């Protein structure tokens with residue numbers, strides 16, 4: 705990864721705010737398109753951003769999402785203030801979800817968010833301390 | 848086929864996003880689980896769903912579907928309509944099931 709930053713944005717994501725959920729992701733998509741990045745990359749980044757954003761809304765007390773665009777990679781990351789993930793391997797398993805009934809009725813909670821994020825990333829890391837919070841970083845290579 | 852032509856021939860009721868009626872429809876995707884729609888719906892797909900809340904507009908816009916049809920007589924929420932108008936996503940209401948709607952779309956040559 706180079707030092708140079710082409711674009712950088714921070715977003716505050718609120719707990720249970722379904723009304724604006726997706727707007728940070730939409731902004732990220734808009735920026736990447738404006739920068740002229742190829743469509744398949746923009747699509748992968750949109751999926752990553754949306755799944756990360758929705759996870760902050762439905763699973764956390766709130767958190768932040770960041771976009772960093774470098775000449776050779778796009779990095780999307782989140783950190784939140786809890787509750788953290790007890791078993792990260794389990795959380796990464798397709799179909800595993802602790803989403804509540806309200807979220808499920810709205811079509812969230814398929815348990816495919818984290819697996820989708822990993823699949824769309826060239827590099828993916830997740831760190832979580834149960835009781836404290838979660839940090840996730842996804843990188844897509846450009847070109 | 849453009850959304851504008853499809854809506855006349857399929858006799859659907861448009862509730863939002865007229866400014867997106869020039870979108871070209873290519874294929875259909877049916878689904879109510881948003882993570883699946885995000886990863887499987889293709890650009891240009893007509894998306895048939897029973898979800899009617901505001902977040903479907905964000906999903907539609909993120910994956911560039913051409914339009915949304917809310918099936919089974921479910922009414923689209925006011926906030927969803929406002930958001931769709933803002934983002935130019937055509938939304939239709941239909942009493943038909945996803946299966947019936949698919950048959951109609953195939954008859955129109957959308958597949």
Ligand SMILES: Nc1ncnc2c1ncn2[C@@H]1O[C@H](COP(=O)(O)OP(=O)(O)O)[C@@H](O)[C@H]1O
Pocket residue numbers: 755759760763764784786787788789795796800801802803812813814815816817818819838882
């Ligand atoms: N930021 C987070 N903080 C706490 N728990 C999380 C976070 N992200 C994901 N999880 C946990 O991991 C599970 C799987 O996440 P995901 O694959 O996105 O599926 P879903 O969101 O549909 O439940 C969630 O149900 C939740 O228990």
Ligand SMILES: [Mg+2]
Pocket residue numbers: 755758759813815816817818
């Ligand atoms: Mg999720």
